[in-house]
Every structure is written in structure tokens, then in C-alpha cells.
Amino acid sequence: MSSSIRKPGLAEISPEWTEFAKHVQVPPLLGDPVELRKMKFPQDDSPPVGFSIKQIPVPGYQGWTNQARIYTPDVRHTTRAIVIYVHGGGWTVGDLDTEDAVCRTMCKSSGVIVVSLDYRKAPENPFPIGLEDVWAGVLWVFDNIESLGGDPARVILGGLSAGGNIAAVLTQRARDTKKVTSCGQILRIPLVVHPKAQPAQLDFSSYEENANAPILPSASVTQFLGYYNAPPEDTRVSPLLAKDLSGLPRTYIQIAGADPLRDDGFAYAEKLQQAGVSVKVDVYPGLPHGFMMLPLATSRRSDEDLVKAIEWMVEAWLVT
Structure with missing residues (x-):
């Protein structure tokens, strides 16, 4: 893989981004959480066609009431695969609107039920509260999977950035519990190890190469991890450090190539x-962290790649 995918020059900003940045200013994710929460990505407010959307309260961690947004195809099947999706935002910002667009795409293009789970944000609610809110939501999905129309053998956990981190952690937990099964995990531009716990023998030069990258410079990663306040070597923030990844x-x-x-x-x-x-693995050279949430041609391609990956994961259930 190193020779075929990890190519030199991935951090060199692509012409597509250079042209986009001439017309749209996307500030770096640096600052106070209150100010960061005022930043919004473009939203899709169009009525759903071919699927329905509903938002309901679900159990969170330690008695808190969380929110889930459920996307269900209109065409009835006996059961469907379910994608449990977790939005990004450095464990600090974001909500169910943040990645509504990709949840719509997954539902409409893959024919899966999507359950998008919210979670409480740091620093007001530091590690592991947000993580455990999502886990409580995952357990709720399995407790209610029949009424949702889902198949417990075809459940995928996924997310973007911090949401991808949470998905990676909980996929490991799911493997180790009889309460949850999973046929796949979707990790979009995830953090999988705290920078202070990076194994010395591995290459993490992307932090240097992308120190001043658009959207998420390396200082932003440090900032968000500070808000989250997780112990660096805890596998609940650094799933790369898990002793056993088999199964x-x-x-x-x-x-993304231009991403720490x-x-x-x-x-x-x-x-x-x-x-x-x-x-x-799909690699998008020269594009910054979170690019797929912006109106770029490569963003559309990344969604198409995601849909193909979901089909590949669901196929795993058919051959086992």
C-alpha cells in the first residue's frame, strides 16, 4: 500500500482547491468554541425525494436525552442495511445538520437506512461523554432495529473526522460485545491516534507538511484535542493503539492529501x-480536511466512492 497509495506530493494544494478558494473564503478552524459554532457549511433544505426524514429523541449517556435523525427509503423491503453515522467537528462543534447532505446521499443512492446520531460537545462535555452518547444511541438502534426496518447483520458504523474517530473506537467495542454486530466501518478523514501518542516507528509527516493547510492546520488538531481532553494513550481516542485489530x-x-x-x-x-x-482506501490529493462538505467536483466523487464502499460492505454479509 505504501508504494501504490502513499505517494509524494499529496500535500501540494490542488488546482481545484486553488480556484475554489479564489471565490469562497473558508477560514481555518481556530478559535473559541462559541465562535467556531457560528461557522456553518452549506445546507440542503430541499424536501426529500424517494425517502423520508424524521428526528426523534433517543437515550444518551447517564440519562441524557440525545437526538437521532433517521433517513428511510420510501420503497419497502423486508429489512435493510443500516448506517449509523456520526458527524464531525472536533468533538466541539457540529450537529445533525452538519452532514445532513451525505446522510441523504447514502440513503437515496445506497438504499440504506441512515441513523445520524448527535452527541454532547466539548469542552463543556469533555471526553468520554460525547463518545458514550453515541454508544448509547448505537445500543438504542439495536434495541429498536425491527421497528426501524433494519437488519442486525447489516449494520455499518461511520463518521467524518471526530465522528470517524468515534466510529473507529465503537467498531472495536462492538467487536468485543454481543450486543452489537457490524459488517463495516466508514472512516472519513479520521483521527485515529493522539499526536502525543503517535508510534515513533510510523510516518506522521502530514502534521509538518500540512502545518498551515486550509481549514484544518495542525494547530487546529491540537486545539480540538485540548477541548476534548482525552488521555493521549487511551484507545478510546487513539484506536490505532489497540493491541488487537483482528476480527x-x-x-x-x-x-485528504492536504490534511494533518x-x-x-x-x-x-x-x-x-x-x-x-x-x-x-480512497485518497484525494491536494485537498484539505473536510473538503467533501463543500461544493467541489471531487466532493461529488467522494460521495460516489462512499456509495460504492457501502455496497462492498453489504456484500460481505452476503458471502459470510
Whole structure:
């Protein structure tokens, strides 16, 4: 994989981004949480066609009431695969609107039920509160999977950035519990190891190469981890450090070239493969963290790649 995918020059800003940035100013994610929460990505307010959307309260951690947004295809099946999705935002910002667009795409294009789970944010609610809110939501999905119309053998956990971190952690937890099964995990531009706990033998040069990258410079990663306040070597924030990755389901990882977290994706893909896990990786050279949430041609391609990956994960259930 290192020779075929981890190519030099991935951090060189792409012409597509250079042209986009001439017309749209996207400030770096640096600052006070209150100010950061005022920043919004474009939203899709169009009525759903071919599927329905509803938002309901679900149990959170330690008695808190969380929110879930459920996307269900109109065409009835006996049961459907379910994607449990966790939005990004450095464990600090974001809500169910943040990645509504990709949840719509997954539901409409893949024919899956999508359950998008919110969670409480740091620093007001530091580690592990948000993580455990999502886990409580995952357990709720399995307790109610029949009424949702889902198949417990075809459940995928996924998310973007901090949401991808949470998905990676909980996929490991799911493997170790009889309460939850998973046929796949979607990790879009994830952090999988705290910078202070990066194994010395692995290459994390992406932090240096992308120190001043658009959207998420390296200082932003440090900032958000400070808000989250997780112990660096705790596998609930650094799933790369887990001693055993065997037995995990098919894994799909999206990696942005101009992203400090680029090498997190490569490192996790390589370690999963060494443990015998089936892994697919798509790399988007020269594009910054979170690019897929903006109106770019490559954003559309990344959504198409995601849909193909979901089909690949669901196929795993058919051949086992």
C-alpha cells in the first residue's frame, strides 16, 4: 500500500482547491468554541425525494436525552442495511445538520437506512461523554432495529473526522460485545491516534507538511484535542493503539492529501490490513480536511466512492 497509495506530493494544494478558494473564503478552524459554532457549511433544505426524514429523541449517556435523525427509503423491503453515522467537528462543534447532505446521499443512492446520531460537545462535555452518547444511541438502534426496518447483520458504523474517530473506537467495542454486530466501518478523514501518542516507528509527516493547510492546520488538531481532553494513550481516542485489530469488519477510509490527519488514515489502514481486515482506501490529493462538505467536483466523487464502499460492505454479509 505504501508504494501504490502513499505517494509524494499529496500535500501540494490542488488546482481545484486553488480556484475554489479564489471565490469562497473558508477560514481555518481556530478559535473559541462559541465562535467556531457560528461557522456553518452549506445546507440542503430541499424536501426529500424517494425517502423520508424524521428526528426523534433517543437515550444518551447517564440519562441524557440525545437526538437521532433517521433517513428511510420510501420503497419497502423486508429489512435493510443500516448506517449509523456520526458527524464531525472536533468533538466541539457540529450537529445533525452538519452532514445532513451525505446522510441523504447514502440513503437515496445506497438504499440504506441512515441513523445520524448527535452527541454532547466539548469542552463543556469533555471526553468520554460525547463518545458514550453515541454508544448509547448505537445500543438504542439495536434495541429498536425491527421497528426501524433494519437488519442486525447489516449494520455499518461511520463518521467524518471526530465522528470517524468515534466510529473507529465503537467498531472495536462492538467487536468485543454481543450486543452489537457490524459488517463495516466508514472512516472519513479520521483521527485515529493522539499526536502525543503517535508510534515513533510510523510516518506522521502530514502534521509538518500540512502545518498551515486550509481549514484544518495542525494547530487546529491540537486545539480540538485540548477541548476534548482525552488521555493521549487511551484507545478510546487513539484506536490505532489497540493491541488487537483482528476480527474487525470491512473498513473504508477516505484520506485528504492536504490534511494533518492524512497519515492517520494510512497508518490505520496498514495496521488493519496486517491484522487480516479487508480495507479499501480512497485518497484525494491536494485537498484539505473536510473538503467533501463543500461544493467541489471531487466532493461529488467522494460521495460516489462512499456509495460504492457501502455496497462492498453489504456484500460481505452476503458471502459470510
